[in-house]
Every structure is written in structure tokens, then in C-alpha cells.
Amino acid sequence: MNWSAVAAIYRFEMARFFRTLAQSFLSPVLSTSLYFVVFGTAIGSRIQEIEGVSYGAFIVPGLIMLSVVMLSISNASFGIYFPKFLGTIYELLSAPVNFIEIVIGYVGAAATKALFVGVVILITATFFVDLRIEHPFAMVWFLVLTCLSFSLLGFIIGIWASNFEQMSLVPQLVVTPLIFLGGTFYSISMLPPVWQTITLFNPVVYLISGFRWSFYGLADVPIGFSLLAILVFTGICLGIIGWIFKTGWRIRS
Amino acid sequence: MTPILSIRDLRKSYADGFEALKGVSLDIEEGEILALLGPNGAGKTTLISTVCGITTPTSGSVTVGGHDIQTDFRAARRMIGLVPQEIALEPFEKVWNTVRFSRGLFGYGADNSRIEEILRKLSLWNKRKNAIKELSGGMKRRVLIAKALAHEPRVLFLDEPTAGVDVELRKDMWEIVAELKQAGVTIILTTHYIEEAEAIADRVGVIDKGELLLVQDKNTLMAQMGKKQIEVMLTEPIQSIPKALAEHNLTLNGNGDVLIYTYDIHADRTGITTLLNDVAQAGLVLRDVQTRQSSLEEIFVNLVSGAPA
Numbered sequence: 001m002n003w004s005a006v007a008a009i010y011r012f013e014m015a016r017f018f019r020t021l022a023q024s025f026l027s028p029v030l031s032t033s034l035y036f037v038v039f040g041t042a043i044g045s046r047i048q049e050i051e052g053v054s055y056g057a058f059i060v061p062g063l064i065m066l067s068v069v070m071l072s073i074s075n076a077s078f079g080i081y082f083p084k085f086l087g088t089i090y091e092l093l094s095a096p097v098n099f100i101e102i103v104i105g106y107v108g109a110a111a112t113k114a115l116f117v118g119v120v121i122l123i124t125a126t127f128f129v130d131l132r133i134e135h136p137f138a139m140v141w142f143l144v145l146t147c148l149s150f151s152l153l154g155f156i157i158g159i160w161a162s163n164f165e166q167m168s169l170v171p172q173l174v175v176t177p178l179i180f181l182g183g184t185f186y187s188i189s190m191l192p193p194v195w196q197t198i199t200l201f202n203p204v205v206y207l208i209s210g211f212r213w214s215f216y217g218l219a220d221v222p223i224g225f226s227l228l229a230i231l232v233f234t235g236i237c238l239g240i241i242g243w244i245f246k247t248g249w250r251i252r253s
Numbered sequence: 254m255t256p257i258l259s260i261r262d263l264r265k266s267y268a269d270g271f272e273a274l275k276g277v278s279l280d281i282e283e284g285e286i287l288a289l290l291g292p293n294g295a296g297k298t299t300l301i302s303t304v305c306g307i308t309t310p311t312s313g314s315v316t317v318g319g320h321d322i323q324t325d326f327r328a329a330r331r332m333i334g335l336v337p338q339e340i341a342l343e344p345f346e347k348v349w350n351t352v353r354f355s356r357g358l359f360g361y362g363a364d365n366s367r368i369e370e371i372l373r374k375l376s377l378w379n380k381r382k383n384a385i386k387e388l389s390g391g392m393k394r395r396v397l398i399a400k401a402l403a404h405e406p407r408v409l410f411l412d413e414p415t416a417g418v419d420v421e422l423r424k425d426m427w428e429i430v431a432e433l434k435q436a437g438v439t440i441i442l443t444t445h446y447i448e449e450a451e452a453i454a455d456r457v458g459v460i461d462k463g464e465l466l467l468v469q470d471k472n473t474l475m476a477q478m479g480k481k482q483i484e485v486m487l488t489e490p491i492q493s494i495p496k497a498l499a500e501h502n503l504t505l506n507g508n509g510d511v512l513i514y515t516y517d518i519h520a521d522r523t524g525i526t527t528l529l530n531d532v533a534q535a536g537l538v539l540r541d542v543q544t545r546q547s548s549l550e551e552i553f554v555n556l557v558s559g560a561p562a
Contacts, residue, residue: 002327002360004357004358004359004360004361004362005357005358005359005360007357008353008354008356008357008358009358011354011357012346012350012354015346015350016345019345082343083343086341086342086343086344087337087339087341088341088342088343090305090307090335090337090341091335091341091355091358091400092358093305093306093307094305094306094307094330094333094335095330095358095359096326096327096328096329096330096331096359096360097358248309252307252308252309253267253302253307253308253309
């Protein structure tokens with residue numbers, strides 16, 4: 001393993017993050033605060049507690065997931081797309097690095113940034129609601145796995161995209177609806193039975209349900225299913241990335 | 254002596270059937286400067302990209318310092334530095350950081366004294382804290398070279414290093430290349446400036462339509478393929494070439510005051526003495542005589558167009 005290359009890529013990507021620290025740090029704090037003000041306070045006051053958890057506290061895991069998933073995708077897709085766009089990818093392709101090292105560098109940095117923002121949102125939330133975390137170990141694992149798996153997805157999108165429009169296509173048209181319909185702001189038990197069944201085909205449901213379970217012990221689907229779902233998703237992403245580097249698809253002619 | 258770079262029957266075909274390289278074989282000795290000449294689309298960049306790992310070859314083999322570029326790619330690539338044709342740099346990155354990044358990518362720790370040495374050599378030391386977007390085009394090219402040298406490669410590829418740069422910077426580049434050669438670095442550069450190859454290369458390769466037409470020592474090439482001309486300048490212009498000089502195959506310039514005689518410098522008899530005697534016999538008075546050797550450019554144009562040089 002060329003760990004020096006992994007460190008170089010990781011450091012390079014993190015430098016970009018720190019160059020735009022205000023955007024990286026303040027933007028999630030602000031948007032989360034807005035969610036709490038609008039959903040938690042204005043609307044939440046009219047919604048009853050869900051299985052003993054106040055509405056404001058109930059949406060915290062979903063809000064963290066929402067930001068973390070979107071940021072993982074955008075960080076990782078931008079990280080690998082930008083060298084393609086600038087032409088600097090020549091250096092990566094001609095360096096003594098293999099695909100595992102490139103993925104660890106880029107995906108590791110993207111996941112770190114998303115994780116950082118996730119923690120910032122979690123801390124921000126404590127100013128608005130009473131949080132309790134029943135399974136902290138599981139919470140951390142869910143958070144880390146989510147950051148990693150969606151950074152892998154972002155990496156794939158960044159390799160696939162041939163322009164900036166395509167970069168935002170999947171996050172905006174596919175991922176955002178899945179997250180909003182995945183139980184971020186509600187428990188799927190609130191839905192009519194038919195929609196409950198349909199919702200089960202949304203993979204994000206398993207993610208948010210599992211993450212919420214780690215906070216309050218409440219889950220829409222069994223926790224084992226949630227864990228399995230995220231592991232399968234990570235496996236699929238890794239498989240696709242392995243294929244991309246084997247065939248050189250969209251990167252090596 | 255074992256060549257530092259050995260290319261054997263290298264082929265590259267694209268999905269649309271286009272053959273960019275049609276079986277190129279080439280050996281490059283350590284420490285030499287090889288200039289690859291060829292028109293646009295000849296396959297120069299494809300050849301470099303394939304050796305450097307950016308393009309996957311369809312068939313054939315390449316070894317660098319005895320390491321195969323596919324089966325032993327790490328060792329092979331560590332020996333190679335690449336300066337691409339286009340200026341491709343992260344605009345917000347600082348000069349120092351981008352060179353350190355390149356060094357790290359090739360598996361070396363941040364050696365500050367080494368990075369400093371490279372930046373000083375390329376007159377970038379004062380710009381080390383600048384973001385790349387603040388640099389001029391010439392400075393950006395230097396940064397590309399610094400990045401390529403960051404891991405101390407034994408073989409350096411310069412893909413059109415002076416395309417679109419001004420005369421002063423071109424001379425600077427040539428000096429940099431000469432210094433690198435002194436340091437023992439093997440250099441392969443592509444160019445379509447013949448004067449560049451003529452000025453700095455030890456050997457010249459001519460590539461066209463994916464085929465290597467020839468590779469030869471620059472001086473030998475010019476001597477072997479070069480023709481020489483004598484221009485005989487007359488004091489008084491003439492209307493036509495006198496019959497007495499017909500056997501010399503002369504041409505007369507537009508003004509009628511210069512006779513041009515083309516000869517092969519390697520021929521047993523160049524015919525110069527006879528020519529000058531005959532010119533005097535014909536009653537023509539000479540104002541001046543000068544000789545001119547055909548340049549690499551003419552040799553190149555003749556090779557690529559298929560005409561005899």
C-alpha cells in the first residue's frame with residue numbers, strides 16, 4: 001500500500017474543506033437551526049409526541065442523516081470530478097497508486113467532512129431540544145457507515161458525471177426525494193397501510209430508522225434490517241467502484 | 254547497455270476502431286534527450302500517455318528501468334515524471350502544497366529541503382506561498398515541471414513543453430532541460446517545433462499516423478538525409494541558365510542573379526569544383542557563394558509527406 005499517496009490525497013481534500021470553513025461549518029448550523037425553528041417549534045408544537053419523544057427531538061436523527069447523506073455525496077463527487085474537470089487527474093492516473101488507495105483518500109476525506117458536519121448538527125440540536133442517545137456506540141457506527149457509503153456513491157457519481165449538471169442530477173432528483181420520503185420528518189407508522197408498504201422499498205427508510213433507534217430505541221423496521229441494508233448498499237458501491245477501476249470507465253481511455 | 258525505457262510493438266486502438274499507435278517499438282538510453290516530432294494527431298501524446306499509465310495499451314509491452322508498466326506499475330511509475338501538454342492545476346492550491354502533494358502521491362514523504370531545491374531551480378521559490386491562480390502562464394508551466402520532478406524521476410516526459418509560450422520562456426525551458434540532462438535525467442519530449450528538436454535533442458524520432466517512421470541520432474540524421482545547396486550569386490542577372498551549365502541541374506532564382514546547386518554531401522563527387530569551373534568558363538562573374546544545409550524541418554516534411562528527403 002502507498003499510504004503516503006493516501007495521506008496526500010486526504011490532506012489535499014481536507015485543505016479544500018478548511019479553505020471554505022465558513023461554508024463548511026456555518027451553513028449546516030444555519031440550515032439545521034432553520035429546520036428546528038420551522039419544523040420543530042412552529043409545526044412541532046402542533047404535533048403530538050411520537051412514542052414518548054417530542055417532535056423536535058424525533059426529527060434530529062433524520063435531520064442529521066439528511067445533511068450527512070447530501071454532504072457525503074457532494075464532497076466525494078466534487079472531489080473526484082474536479083480533477084477530471086481541471087485535467088489534473090493525469091497526475092493521479094500516472095502515479096504509483098491503485099484504486100483502493102485513491103478511494104480511501106477521496107472517500108475517507110469526504111466521509112470525514114460529512115462526519116464533522118453531522119457532529120456539528122448534533123451539537124446544534126442540543127441547543128433546541130432535549131436529546132438522549134440510548135445506544136451511543138451504534139449511533140456512531142451508523143453515522144460513520146452512512147458517511148462512508150454515501151461518499152462511495154458520491155465518488156461513483158463524480159466519475160460518471162461529465163458536466164456539473166449531471167453532478168447534481170442524482171442528489172437532487174433521486175436522493176433528496178428518497179430522504180424526505182424516508183421518514184426524516186415522520187414515523188412511517190403515521191402513513192396509511194398501503195404507503196407503509198410502498199415506503200419499505202425506499203432504502204433510506206432503513207437508514208433513518210436504524211439511526212433513530214440508536215437515539216430513542218424507536219424503529220420503523222427491525223434494527224438488523226437497517227444494518228443489513230447499509231452493509232449491502234456499501235457492498236454494491238464498492239463493487240461498482242471496483243469495476244470502474246478495473247475497466248477504466250470514464251477515467252482511463 | 255540496457256535501455257532505461259523499452260517499448261515493444263505498442264498498439265492502441267479505440268472503441269471506434271481508430272488506431273492511435275500501430276506497433277511502436279523504441280529503446281531509449283539513460284541520460285539521453287529524445288525529441289518526438291510529428292504533426293497533430295500523429296500519436297505523440299497517446300504514446301506518452303500509454304507509457305505513463307493514463308491510457309491502457311491494446312497490446313505490446315513497455316518497461317521502465319526493467320519494470321513492466323502493467324505488472325510492476327508502481328516501480329515503473331516511480332521512475333517517470335510527466336509534464337502534460339495542457340496546464341492542468343488546482344487554481345486555489347499553493348505552489349508549495351501542490352509540489353508536496355505530487356511528492357506524496359508518488360510515495361515519498363515531505364522532504365522540505367528537496368522541495369525547496371526544486372522550487373529554487375525552477376525560479377519558483379519566491380512564489381511558493383502564492384495560489385496557482387495568481388501565477389502567469391509561464392510560471393504555471395514551471396509548477397507543472399516542479400510537480401513532475403517532485404519525486405526525483407529518472408525519466409521525464411515533456412509533452413509539448415513550449416507550445417504557445419513566448420520565445421524567452423522557450424529558451425528558459427531549453428536551459429531547464431539541459432540542466433536536467435546534466436543531472437542524468439532521461440528526457441523524452443514531443444514537439445512540433447523542429448528548431449526545438451534541433452536545439453536540444455540527442456536523437457530525433459519522427460512519428461506519423463501512429464507509426465514511428467524513424468529514430469536517429471540528430472546529427473547523423475541531418476548528415477544522412479540532409480542535402481546541401483550552394484547558392485552562386487552573380488554580379489549581373491541572366492535571363493536563362495547557359496547551355497554550358499545544363500548538366501549541373503541548376504535552378505535560377507526569380508531575379509536571375511542566383512544559381513542554386515543541390516548536392517549530396519556524402520556523394521563521392523559533389524561536383525562543386527566542376528560547377529565553379531564551368532560557371533567561370535561560361536563567363537559569369539561571381540559576387541558571392543554560400544552554402545545551406547537542409548534543416549530538420551525539411552527532412553521532417555519530406556518524411557511525413559512520403560517524399561524522399
